[in-house]
């Protein structure tokens with residue numbers, strides 16, 4: 001720490017954390033966006049269409065709207081300024097990875113809405129070999145002005161550390177450390193395991209929901225970034241995992257979910273199988289090198 005290098009994320013970290021984003025960015029979504037997103041995270045993507053998941057992509061006569069999956073809100077930040085316009089920021093986009101995502105949902109998600117996003121820097125960390133930015137996006141329904149959800153996105157910049165000015169590592173956070181640290185994987189047997197496979201075209205389908213990072217579609221960009229081929233969006237894997245939780249513990253009801261945290265520790269190639277192991281409030285006693293996280297539910301179904 002302490003010596004800023006040519007590849008360091010910034011020269012003045014204090015300037016970066018004091019950055020103020022434009023007050024609001026506004027966008028509209030509708031049922032088509034909701035359905036496209038659900039297909040992008042594998043809903044009804046098995047060999048046979050799962051009847052229980054049909055409600056995420058289609059509504060029959062008895063139902064007026066499709067049901068919105070909770071992780072749909074993770075696409076909201078992509079309708080914002082993001083980090084691009086921040087002062088004093090330099091990085092190689094091919095070396096940026098999505099490290100973590102935390103979301104809170106405050107209301108049942110509407111099938112269409114006009115949304116206002118407000119963004120803030122929630123954290124900046126110098127890890128020596130890497131730099132981390134935590135970007136927070138609060139989203140409000142424009143009509144009512146009520147807050148609908150919050151996303152905290154952790155961006156991991158490989159090779160971009162070393163910007164600390166003092167001998168101490170630079171670490172700024174608006175939040176208690178506990179909210180951004182990893183979840184430990186319990187030793188006990190999982191309460192449920194759900195296996196799902198991603199398709200070869202999963203990332204190409206998922207990108208239509210708003211994350212057009214070429215790391216997920218362009219073989220040359222993927223190679224420069226150090227991968228054999230384009231990798232899956234972290235938020236797509238997270239969508240698969242939360243869908244598994246809803247299927248296993250919420251009887252398919254997406255509005256049961258009130259918060260989600262996910263840490264991406266391994267990249268996924270489209271076509272690979274995702275195994276989601278789930279514990280009910282697991283005892284946290286063993287670390288494991290696999291992506292991990294938790295889902296907070298409004299209530300645990302009485303059948304469990």
Ligand SMILES: CCCCCCC[C@@H](O)CC(=O)SCCNC(=O)CCNC(=O)[C@H](O)C(C)(C)COP(=O)(O)OP(=O)(O)OC[C@H]1O[C@@H](n2cnc3c(N)ncnc32)[C@H](O)[C@@H]1OP(=O)(O)O
Pocket residue numbers: 077078082096097098099100127130132135153154155156158211213215231232233234235263264265266267268
């Ligand atoms: C507006 C919204 C914008 C959203 C933009 C999204 C853009 C997307 O298009 C991009 C993507 O989706 S990329 C795909 C998804 N992500 C991945 O595949 C990353 C997988 N993870 C890795 O490869 C490694 O964990 C890796 C490389 C991340 C880290 O591995 P190592 O270099 O081996 O690090 P390690 O030595 O284990 O740890 C160094 C310090 O960093 C912390 N850390 C590790 N993994 C982290 C992670 N995933 N998230 C946050 N912090 C992480 C460690 O705790 C350690 O810190 P400390 O030294 O303080 O303990």
